[in-house]
Amino acid sequence: xxxxxxxxxxxxxxxxxxxxxxxxxxxxxxPQPTDAQLVPGKTTKADVLRDLGPPDRLVRQYEGEVFVYxxxxxxxxxxxxxxxxxxRLRVFSYTKTQExxxxxxxxxDRAGVLTAVGFRRGTEQLDPF
Amino acid sequence: MKLGSLLLLSxxxxxxxxxxxxxxxxxxxxxxxxxxxxxxxxxxxxxDWFGAPSGLADAQLLESxxxxxxxxxxxxxxxxxxxxxxxxxxxxxxxxxVLIVFNKVxxxxxxxxxxxxxxxxxxxxxxxxxxxxxxxx
Numbered sequence: 633x634x635x636x637x638x639x640x641x642x643x644x645x646x647x648x649x650x651x652x653x654x655x656x657x658x659x660x661x662x663p664q665p666t667d668a669q670l671v672p673g674k675t676t677k678a679d680v681l682r683d684l685g686p687p688d689r690l691v692r693q694y695e696g697e698v699f700v701y702x703x704x705x706x707x708x709x710x711x712x713x714x715x716x717x718x719x720r721l722r723v724f725s726y727t728k729t730q731e732x733x734x735x736x737x738x739x740x741d742r743a744g745v746l747t748a749v750g751f752r753r754g755t756e757q758l759d760p761f
Numbered sequence: 762m763k764l765g766s767l768l769l770l771s772x773x774x775x776x777x778x779x780x781x782x783x784x785x786x787x788x789x790x791x792x793x794x795x796x797x798x799x800x801x802x803x804x805x806x807x808x809d810w811f812g813a814p815s816g817l818a819d820a821q822l823l824e825s826x827x828x829x830x831x832x833x834x835x836x837x838x839x840x841x842x843x844x845x846x847x848x849x850x851x852x853x854x855x856x857x858x859v860l861i862v863f864n865k866v867x868x869x870x871x872x873x874x875x876x877x878x879x880x881x882x883x884x885x886x887x888x889x890x891x892x893x894x895x896x897x898x
Contacts, residue, residue, distance in 0.1 A: 654865075688874075
């Protein structure tokens with residue numbers, strides 16, 4: 633009887649649910665650019681470098697350069713129920729991955745003057761744990 | 762019953778801690794950045810102060826790993842343009858707690874980046890610097 637109870641306890645523990653949370657942060661949070669900071673036809677490349685720092689990516693186009701700034705977050709949550717020793721049977725598995733990024737794209741003309749700006753804050757859409 | 766209690770106790774006590782650190786590239790000499798004067802500082806001085814730029818001097822293993830997994834947009838410039846130099850130090854920091862039934866891991870990646878643009882006379886036209894690794898605890 634004692635042996636059976638011990639076996640049942642071991643089985644129950646082996647089938648115990650496993651929960652894993654992984655959070656990945658890449659880069660630095662982007663400040664919200666103000667209208668006064670980025671003025672098409674007026675703001676220069678030097679102004680942007682001074683206010684926002686170096687871009688995470690520099691793209692060269694025929695019409696001029698593009699600065700890309702990015703802050704990326706990835707959240708992964710998983711829940712597993714399995715027997716890991718004898719049968720390795722996975723009874724239940726649930727995984728949810730979310731990747732969101734804040735991205736700022738600044739376009740310049742050939743003279744290095746800002747022509748257009750695109751900004752999207754996506755990290756606020758991440759589900760909280 | 763004693764065996765079951767013992768198993769339960771041992772599993773509860775089997776807490777594990779995971780800490781990982783990774784660093785790639787050479788530190789950017791932040792104290793020299795204020796000495797850069799657009800229109801005056803030459804490319805030779807920049808190379809003398811900050812050494813060989815990223816992309817030409819090292820393989821950037823962490824960056825390749827992150828780019829492969831679409832975690833970062835990629836290297837700052839794909840081609841070694843003669844009028845742009847990039848100096849970058851990337852740090853990765855992993856911290857986690859591993860229990861039997863609950864695991865939690867945080868992974869932070871940040872970089873110190875200096876980008877310097879030159880004019881046709883190889884003098885600095887403009888530059889940008891960010892010390893991003895300060896955000897890592």
